[in-house]
Amino acid sequence: MADAALDALVDQVRDAATRQAALEIRGGGTKAFYGGAAVGEALDLRPLAGISCYEPSELVVTARAGTPLAELEATLAAQGQWLPFEPPRFADAAGRPAGTVGGMVACGLAGPGRASAGSVRDYVLGASLLDGRGQLLSFGGQVMKNVAGYDVARLLAGSLGALGVICEVSLKVLPQPVAGATLRFELDQARALQQLQRWGGQPLPITASAWWDGMLVLRLAGAAAAVQAACGALGGERIDDTLAGSFWQGLRDQRDEFFVGAARAVEGGATLWRLSVPQTAPPLPLSGEQLVEWGGAQRWLCTSTPAAQLRDAAAAVGGHATLFRGHDKTPGVFAPLSPALERVHRRLKDAYDPARVFNRGRLYPWM
């Protein structure tokens, strides 16, 4: 059955390539808001679903692109394992968490655990790619260490389908931490950032942080003894585990108060920006609501400030700004590239998708 699903995809891609027609690679449709507007006929990946291989003692899972993320996470959880980068699970138009494994890799978005555990790309071990000629190519593998050839599989994380269709992916997984605790501190942004840097240099089991509206929330996770000892050393107010659990889930899936408010503001014409900056960047003097994650490295900003001002502010501290949610995407969703990097992007697109079949304009208007 699944073989027929792949054959159908190959046929559709080859047909589109012949006609030079655009295809929109589509999974659950939960991240359609992200990147440039989708154009073209839908290439539905949902029929290409299923976990192909999972062996908990290998710490590797291989799944087809259309596999619901919820199914993958449930399978891992049954064995006490998880995806430590905590990909967000957005809802589709009907409000269901319909995201797929392929969409998760293609968008490359990570949740609260990113700063301590790594990004989606860090967990990609291998991938099968259907390129713009309808060729199925396999890169990487199902082992932890692999330097045979260029790491094309990892390049696909966050590629927004620009190079081709991710058909199957192998991911490293990890055991869930044994114990956890969440602490809360009343601090303004500058002091919260300083504190995070001080703690970051110590061997403490901090796995996530979030600052918003005068409050810093810290998540500890690891061996029970280590979490216990760290709670004693850090102080702060310990939050009830159930409440804390739903807070981190809400933050991860962008359902919590800040993001609900941001969604409302976006409806009213504001823009939600994601500023990715060095952790040590000072508080950015920009107007609008700010939520700080990743030990200071990710700053969400809901604002009506012009794009150029935000991009300049991010660049001034060594970072970049992404127009995450908003109705007006004319400033470009992603920060522009240096000429040298843009050249490489254009040549890669020419090589992997010469007829420009896939996700036109999703990453950059010229791709």
Add this chain to the structure above:
Amino acid sequence: MTDPVLAPQARELAAPGPVAAATAARQREVVDALGGVLPAHALLWQPEDTVPYECDGLTAYRQRPLVVALPETEAQVAAVLAACHRLQVPVVARGAGTGLSGGAMPHALGVTLSLARFNRILKLDPLARTATVQCGVRNLAISEAAAPHGLYYAPDPSSQIACTIGGNVAENSGGVHCLKYGLTLHNVLRVRGFDAEGQAVEFGSEALDAPGLDLLAVMVGSEGMLAVATEITVRLVPRPRLARCIMASFDDIRKAGDAVAAVIAAGIIPAGLEMMDKPMTAAVEDFVHAGYDLAAEAILLCESDGTPEEVAEEIDRMLGVLAGAGATRMEVSKDEAQRLKFWSGRKNAFPASGRISPDYMCMDSTIPRKRLADILLAIQQMEKTYGLRCCNVFHAGDGNLHPLILFDANDPAELERCERFGADILETSVALGGTVTGEHGVGVEKLSSMCVQFSPAERAAMLALKHAFDPAGMLNPGKVIPTLQRCAEYGKMHVRKGLLPFPGLERF
């Protein structure tokens, strides 16, 4: 030996004739061009000066370069690259020359670009937990500089005393702690360098991500074929307060392999999990006298690090799992001195092999952990087939094998059997679901084995990626991706993986 990179150029240079004359003229042309952008002392071309550069850590393959350039500034690197691009001269970047796959082996008609003089730590920021260093800084020097701040750079290849961070980026080097702390890729934030035309280019950033495609992910591990890295920003991590190591003996290789899987299945990610077989243990014990169990068929080193509370909890769990898996003897390091003693043998596996054999060839394949015993038993069989001995050390936690095939390079028949033995190990690893190289890179050594692991279309896609960075193919040409012709001559079938077989799909 049809690849240009392996052409017997040294002989041609020595022998009079039209080829030698053409080469000499080309050398003159390149020396003249580079003489305009480099001081005289930064340019070598006399045979006695270029001989030290004729190989890297893979000494079986040697080739004198046309010219060696030793720039001291980024402007000079850019100028050398631009000049070479104009003349269409291949450029092979080189760090400390410790690579084990011939990645820095010179090109007969190329310039070896030694980056040895880029050896300064530019910035160490303890609050950001990052270090920005020039590419020629040694791996261990970063950790030494970070030590006063309680920080270190986690990837620790065995050659870390000598190998440079630029070389680590080129090879995506690992080490004994990468199951828990990741590879070079996971610990590098940003790479600044120059493309084949000498244009400055920057991958990644000091933030946790950068806009566009994640080109840093392909730059790391690209073996000097996409750009020349000159400046690297790495992530530093807090040094754990304590580390303790368990040394466990097993009377059966399969039991030891199963013990590795059992540790992981128990939800434990050891800081290090290494295995040595009996011949290896005998060789290293004779060298370091660490008190290894010589009767054991396999020895596991299993390390825990973290806070004292964490380590105590984890060591208890590890002991329980290892005992359950049938360990015949277990010893936990009592102090740092004893822990280092446990590791001394493992860290000296290569020199210890050098003492018991005139030469050894180190392989580097990775397999799924559960196939450890299978590959070991297959290697035992191969020892009989090829009439050569083999000692085995493994990064067992991540399934990365380092079989050391013992041979005498002065005996051409032995070298030939050794090469076939090695290829057999690599191809068996691919058949078991693994890869031909875990951390040493393809270089020139594993070109043929790449034919087995990747289809022609996949190799073409990799070549297309190289050309997206370097359209003229000037940077380290002939490495990593074998030509179609080479694969045809090698004549072994590509082992399929991933989604195939599928009916109705073309086979490439």
